[in-house]
Amino acid sequence: MKIDLTGRTALVTGSSQGIGLSIATELFRAGATVVLSGRSQESLNAAANVIAGDAAADPPRTVAADLSTRDGIAELVAATADVDILVNNLGIYESKDALDITDDDWREYLDVNLLSAVRLTRALLPAMMRRRWGRILYLASDAAIAVPEDMLHYGVSKTALVAAARGYAKVAAGSGVTVNSVIAGPTKTDGAVRFLAEKYGADTPWEEAQARFMSTERSASLIKRLIDPTEIANMIVYLSSHQASATTGGALRVDGGYVDSIFP
Template sequence: MHLDLSGRTAIVTGSSQGIGLAIAVGLAQAGARTVLTGRGDERLLQAANHLAGAAPGAEVVTVRCDLATAEGAELLHAGVPDTDILVNNLGIFGPTPALDITDEQWREYFDTNVLSAVRLIRAYLPGMAERGWGRIQNIASDSALVIPAEMIHYGVSKTALLAVSRGFAKEAAGSGVTVNSVIAGPTHTPGVEDFVYELVGRDRSWDEAQREFMRLYRPQSLLGRLIEPNEIAHLVVYLSSPQASATTGAAVRVDGGYVDSVVP
């Protein structure tokens, strides 16, 4: 299958590292002009250099902004007024005992993991609909369906993101714009490495720590390992393509079989 995104612009939020950067690379390799976002100039520059090396000749734009705020969304929209593809990947996570999660933490997770996507969909969906083509994807998590006891605020925010996707898909009905969620399973990123070590201890190698983490905290995984970011990116690139024109309002899983269900 030849996935050609030449002539398309793609915005990927939270794309200075990890899953977001892998998605940006995949979209650039398919021919898209790719917009990277993040809060730090140095990390964005490193990400842009990495993308240029992985996708020679690709056009890349960087926008420094804090998309957990309305001001950050306005700054991005002012710098990139139109896009064909919007991938809302920005998210935060971290373990906190359920009864210790404060109101401030709940608000922070909702602002970052949910409202950041809502604001950008609100900004970019009208232009997509007017042009008759667009792809919006919200990167959710297995935690949306299997709420983790060690970070229920994260799980709840990702559950909300599934509803956001379904609702805006209805708003976009018949316009040529698709809106979907991508349910990513436990994925190997630098942030997750820190998370794993925090839970199982740092007195062991990474392979040992990963195996112990999967055994203790993610035993449902049928892969028995963490997913690599480029494996998430492959699905996102497909859903961004013309070939995915009949997939909308869906929650599509790339979770290594983690969610024990026979339906998506």
């Protein structure tokens, strides 16, 4: 299968590092014009340089804005035109006792993890529907299904994303626009590498630390390793393509079999 996104413009939020950076990289390699979004212009510039490398294509564009606010969303929308592919990757997470999660914590998680995606969808979906083509993707998490008690606010925000994707897919019905969520499992990000180094000691070889972590704290995984961000990006690229035109309203798992269910 050859996926060619030449002529398509893709906006990826939270794309200066981690999974978002991998998604932006793979969309760029598939030929899309990519727009990176994050809070730090310096980090975005560095990410754009990494993605472009020695490629002959124009490097990704960058827009620095705080997407937890209406003003930040407006800045981003004003700076982008004719977005064909919207990847709502932006998200925050932390571990916190469920009974210690404050109203302010809940508002922050809903503003960043849910409302940033909803506001961008609301702003960009109508034009996609008029053009009769578009792709909107929400990056969810295994925590959306197996909600962890020590990350309750995070899990609830991701559950809401899955529901929003299904609802907006109905809004876009028959328009040529598809809307899906992608449920990511435990992933090897820079943060995960640092976490395991702190947990098991910086001198512990990576493979040993990963094996210990997966056997004790993520034992439900069927691949018995952390997912590479590119593996999640591959699913995003496929769902962004013409080939995925009949897949909409879905919650597609790239979780290494972590969630013990045959359904999302």
